[in-house]
Amino acid sequence: MSAPTTWVPGGAGSGYDVDHLPYGVFGLRAEGPSSRRRIGVRIGDHVLDLAAAARHEPFAHRVSGETLNPFMAAGRSTWDEVRRWLQAALVDHDAAAQHVSEHLHRIEDVALHLPFEVADYVDFYASVDHASNVGRLFRPDAEPLLPNWRHLPVGYHGRAGTVVVSGTDVVRPVGQRKGPDDAEPAFGPSARLDIEAEVGFVVGTPSRLGDTVPTSAFADHVFGVVLLNDWSARDIQAWEYVPLGPFLGKSFATSVAAWVTPLAALEPVRVPLPGQDPPPLPYLQVQEPAGYDLALEVEVDGEVVTRPPYRTTYWGPAQMLAHLTGNGASLRTGDLFASGTVSGPERDQVGSFLELSWGGREPWTVGGEERTFLRDGDEVVIRATAGTLTLGEVRGRILPPVPPRPRFEGFGSES
Known part of the structure; x- marks a missing residue:
C-alpha cells in the first residue's frame, strides 16, 4: 500500500509532502x-x-x-x-x-x-571525525581527542540574540587576532572566516530548574530540527578561546533555517549511533536507534563543495539534551542546541573549511579558483535530505566589515 500524498499542486512526491509538513x-x-x-x-x-x-x-x-x-x-x-x-x-x-x-x-x-524566539543557544562538538581532524590540526604531536571527549558531549553556551534566519546577510566580524609569528595581537577583520554545517534541535516543552531530563524523554521536549550554520572566525577564535572556549569568534552570527521539521517526521530515518567506546555513563545511555540519517551538502556560490553525513555523528541529540540538563539546568521553550560541525570520515564529507583546506594549507576550488576561507560576497547554502524529506535550507552571504566608528564619537563632544 502506497503512502498517502497531498492534493496540493506540486506537493505529491516532493520533499514537502504530508510526511514532512515543516x-x-x-x-x-x-x-x-x-x-x-x-x-x-x-x-x-x-x-x-x-x-x-x-x-x-x-x-x-x-x-x-x-x-x-x-x-x-x-x-x-x-x-x-x-x-x-x-x-x-x-x-x-x-x-x-x-x-x-x-x-x-x-x-x-x-x-x-525567524520561526521561533530563541531562549538559549548551546552548541556541541559531537562529531568524532570533526573533533579528530581539529585535534590533528592543532595538536599534531598529541592524541587528537582530549581525554574527556569520549565520556561526555563537549559544548559551549552561545549567544541567542545573534541567531538569525536563513537569508540574512552576515557581516565579516572584527576582533583581536594574533598569528604564531606576531609579537602582539592586532584588531581588525577576520581573515579566516569559516562555516560550520550543523543540525540544530529546538526545545518545545520546558523543564523545571533542578530537574534532569533523561535520554528517554527527548521526544517529549524537542519539537523539531533545523539546519544551522555556526559561522566561525577562526583567527579570532584561536587567540581568544584559551582557557574558556569560543566567544567573539562565534557570537557574531548563527544562521538557522526558516522551516522547523517536526521530530515526528524524522521517525523513518532514525539509525543507531556509531559504537561508543567506552560505554557512556548511565545518564547518557540511550535506547537505539538514537541517531538520524541526514545527508547534508554545502554549496558555495552555486557549487557543492562537501557532503557531510549526520549519521556518523558520535553523540546523539538525546545524549546532548541529557548532558545539558545533567546538573539541573532548566529547559525553556525556544532553547536551541546544535550538533557542532558535522563531518564524515572522508575529505569530501567535512563540515568546515578549516578541515576542507586543512588549516588553510591545502586550498579547495570553486569556479576554478583556489580557496581556503570565505571571501566577501560569497554565498553559502547548507541543504539536507532525510529519506524522502527535504529539510529547509540555511543560506547566508558575507558582507564586508563595517568601517570603525571614530573614537569617542558622541561622548563628551561639544555642540
Missing part, C-alpha cells in the same frame, strides 16, 4: 515589510496559513501567534494533534476544499522570518 513564520510580500506574521506549514511549493485554516479547531489558539513558541510550549500531545489534523486535511481534498484551499499561498508570495 513549520515556519511568514508574512505576505504583497503587504510589505509590515505584513502580519503568522504560523505557516509548508506543503509542496505552497504555505498554509495554519491559524486561518484551523480557526474552528480546538487547538486554534495554540497556532494563532506570531512565533512558534506558544505552539511548541503546548507539548507533544498538541503537536501530534495538529499534525494529524494537517495530514487529514491535506490528503482529503473534498473535506478540506473550503476551509483549507483558500488559505494556501505560493512560496514565492511569502516572506519568511
Whole structure:
C-alpha cells in the first residue's frame, strides 16, 4: 500500500509532502515589510496559513501567534494533534476544499522570518571525525581527542540574540587576532572566516530548574530540527578561546533555517549511533536507534563543495539534551542546541573549511579558483535530505566589515 500524498499542486512526491509538513513564520510580500506574521506549514511549493485554516479547531489558539513558541510550549500531545489534523486535511481534498484551499499561498508570495524566539543557544562538538581532524590540526604531536571527549558531549553556551534566519546577510566580524609569528595581537577583520554545517534541535516543552531530563524523554521536549550554520572566525577564535572556549569568534552570527521539521517526521530515518567506546555513563545511555540519517551538502556560490553525513555523528541529540540538563539546568521553550560541525570520515564529507583546506594549507576550488576561507560576497547554502524529506535550507552571504566608528564619537563632544 502506497503512502498517502497531498492534493496540493506540486506537493505529491516532493520533499514537502504530508510526511514532512515543516513549520515556519511568514508574512505576505504583497503587504510589505509590515505584513502580519503568522504560523505557516509548508506543503509542496505552497504555505498554509495554519491559524486561518484551523480557526474552528480546538487547538486554534495554540497556532494563532506570531512565533512558534506558544505552539511548541503546548507539548507533544498538541503537536501530534495538529499534525494529524494537517495530514487529514491535506490528503482529503473534498473535506478540506473550503476551509483549507483558500488559505494556501505560493512560496514565492511569502516572506519568511525567524520561526521561533530563541531562549538559549548551546552548541556541541559531537562529531568524532570533526573533533579528530581539529585535534590533528592543532595538536599534531598529541592524541587528537582530549581525554574527556569520549565520556561526555563537549559544548559551549552561545549567544541567542545573534541567531538569525536563513537569508540574512552576515557581516565579516572584527576582533583581536594574533598569528604564531606576531609579537602582539592586532584588531581588525577576520581573515579566516569559516562555516560550520550543523543540525540544530529546538526545545518545545520546558523543564523545571533542578530537574534532569533523561535520554528517554527527548521526544517529549524537542519539537523539531533545523539546519544551522555556526559561522566561525577562526583567527579570532584561536587567540581568544584559551582557557574558556569560543566567544567573539562565534557570537557574531548563527544562521538557522526558516522551516522547523517536526521530530515526528524524522521517525523513518532514525539509525543507531556509531559504537561508543567506552560505554557512556548511565545518564547518557540511550535506547537505539538514537541517531538520524541526514545527508547534508554545502554549496558555495552555486557549487557543492562537501557532503557531510549526520549519521556518523558520535553523540546523539538525546545524549546532548541529557548532558545539558545533567546538573539541573532548566529547559525553556525556544532553547536551541546544535550538533557542532558535522563531518564524515572522508575529505569530501567535512563540515568546515578549516578541515576542507586543512588549516588553510591545502586550498579547495570553486569556479576554478583556489580557496581556503570565505571571501566577501560569497554565498553559502547548507541543504539536507532525510529519506524522502527535504529539510529547509540555511543560506547566508558575507558582507564586508563595517568601517570603525571614530573614537569617542558622541561622548563628551561639544555642540
